[in-house]
Amino acid sequence: MGLSWKEQVFMALLGAAAVSGLTALILVLVEAVNVLLPTDTKFGIVFDAGSSHTSLFVYQWPADKENGTGVVSQALACQVEGPGISSYASDPAQAGESLQGCLEKALALIPEAQRRGTPLFLGATAGMRLLSQKNSSQAGDIFAAVTRVLGGSPVDFQGAELLGGQDEGAFGWITINYILELFIKYSFSGAWTRPLEGTLVGALDLGGASTQIAFMPGGPILDQSTQATFHLYGSSYSIYTHSYLCFGRDQMLSRLLAGLVQSHSAGLVRHPCYHSGYHTTLPLAPLYESPCVHPMAPQNLPQNLTVEGTGNPEACVAAIRELFNFSSCQGQRDCAFDGVYQPPLWGQFYAFSNFYYTFHFLNLTSRQPLGTANATVWEFCQRPWKLVVASYPGQDRWLRDYCACGLYILTLLTEGYGFSEETWPSIEFRKQVGGMDIGWTLGYMLNLTGMIPAEAPAQWRAESYSIWVAGVVFVVLTLVAILGAASVQLLWPQD
Template identity: 75%
Template sequence: MGLTWKERAFTALLGAAAVSGLTTLILFLVEATNVLLPADTKFGIVFDAGSSHTSLFVYQWLANKENDTGVVSQALACQAKGPGISSYASDPAQAGESLQGCLEEALALIPKAKHQQTPMFLGATAGMRLLSQKNSSQAEDVFAAVSRVLSQSPVDFWGAELLAGQDEGALGWVTINYVLGLLVKYSFSGEWIRPLEGTLVGALDMGGASTQITFVPGGPILDNTTQATFRLYGTEHSVYTHSYLCFGRDEMLNRLLGGLVQSSPGLLVRHPCYHSGYRGTLALAPLYGSPCVQAAAPRDLGQNLTVEGTGNPGACVAAIRGLFNFSSCDGRGDCAFDRVYQPPVRGQFYVEASSPGQDRWLRDYCASGLYILTLLLEGYGFSQETWGGIEFRKQAGGTDVGWTLGYMLNLTSLIPAEAPAPWRAQSYGVWVAGVVFLVLTLMAILGATAVQLWLRD
């Protein structure tokens, strides 16, 4: 039996409503897709040439200036094979070659069409600072070799430079506060707001050859050599920052061993920070090759040193305290150690401590842990009340909390002087499409219901 004319009319109306609804939905979804397409994405590459190793970081951000705040993200982190570039002083060409593997990873990640527009920098820290002090000619050769390799890449190489200790600390402070959204953030009411000054966090960095502390003190900074000033998003920030060369983990261990060698007769050293039962040999020449080891060297550096562990925590702490000059700050409340001015620590701190993670460093874990404890409590002046404000983090929000992001932001002027204009949500088109679809669906249902009632009559 065929359909009546009323049933055919109902089917036609229902089909027309469905086609109309789907067509409109598709058109709105196409428009929404266009709205959601990201603006031109840009990339930046930074090499962190540290004392113990070199790391590469790739950052990406939207080119739209209104989106500069809070949209920079870490796209790649790569650790180059081998030691830091300062270790290649006798063979500079290898310093450049050691960066090739990570550079190739970065180039594979970044679209080829973006290569020429991608800035790339290399910043060298305490390892190269020490090499520059020891042999400036060798340091220049290493920088030349690194620059030669990186300048041959298809990206826009902006150069390799020696980063001052104060800059390393201050840029690390910018990184962590930027990543945590503490410099400026976008509110639900559609306005840019600046968090209260007291919410800014301090930055502590424990590297291989140096350590840095940076924070906003509770009062004026009385020594302008320890002050760094930034104008970010229309607000001026003044921070205390200081870098201690030769107080990083690796150089601390060298200085500790050098002092034990000096106080031991012959070439047998009993090390209180090594576990009982440990016995090993090492060459003397590399130990005394560091400018940080001030102890008098034995006459014959070609000999090997035998080290035995005694596992004595009390003696270990005493030996570590001997690396600091705490007595130079007696009676001064604004002094850390070695006569260095420092106001009292204030607020929450994020610590980035490098960790080699290799079995050969297991012997040094006890010494490293007690050293960090001594530095934080007796050196920087943290107490039982302020200790809880320290967080040990390697990353925040998926981004490494070192100096590299702050360095890139600074050199590429990604941080504008004033807060950008309010940003309109790009998801607007999706909401509109959803609302229209619901309205059309409701209209189709109501229409179908009306027709069914009509058919019953």
């Protein structure tokens, strides 16, 4: 006896449902592939407590890292209001309070669930190094005040401490080479590649109280005390780095003025680095508060000092050269100044911080020849003060010092570090590269990421779009067939 029409339709719909469902299952299981889900983002906060001001930077990187080191980008930069923390020696609590505004901006950027795992570090540079030499108790009080504020924040506070001059120079070197993608580079094929050997650049940093030079020499480093070694992205690097305390912009200007005080009559200084027509009276005692200047204090210190500018660049250069001890390197191989070892310069260099700010003002950041740079600075120094003020409205705070700073930079880079007419074009004066600030903080964070455990990206099963669409169609057909079979069984009248 054959099947009735109802039974035939019912069996056909069940068969279609089975075939369609089996096809959808095969598409899901056979065509699916493993895909990596986006990793979580890690954050890090660094305070750069310099001699003249403090800046905060927030960095971020994917949690899975690359060859053991984070691929870090800058997420926030915030300049703290007020002077550097070393200026709060008489009111240490204010040093900590001054950091609150930028810290709150950083916390607003970081998801609350990730704050406990976000490292926070404050590195104090040459300003606090000098205060520690002058009065270690006051420096300790400032660090304690800073620690109370930062330690009470909902992040992983790593400490507030003095950053060594060698570390400052070395981390600055890491920063610029990382930003220029000279450690690793993301290729068009979607893979990380290593650039050719020999492309790494040197770093020149001029702060308020110290200056640093760091580069990878073309030969061996003969003085091991000037060598710094890092392991980044699976490779090791050994570089030369040295920091000169008291040779930063602000301390240089103070030492220069103190030297002129010694060679002039009491109470009056004719300053060759100030423009002709410039005149001011200032208290003399604060000049000798810095350890860089204190040994030069005269016996009978007048209360006030009158300073008159003469606009004489030749005399200015002569006074600046007195700040260096060039004779200590006579007869020595591979020596910069003050008897400090330095291997021969090698490769390209990036000059930032006050190197950049001074030469940017003087319009000398376009790789002009050394002769042009000299002529430009000398011409600026010889302009009358009234003309300078009229030419640069609203910039009175720094105007008087650009002449001295320009000539100082030329002296430091040529007679100090040894750049010549031929090698001068190898210096690039920059503040940022690729939207990221050049300084030691990014290099510090890159080095720190090597100590933060990586997180493997999560895996998931997924299909291509076309396979996914086909799977959905067969699932729908399966459901339609099942519903049709159920309708036939329930609603079709008996034959």
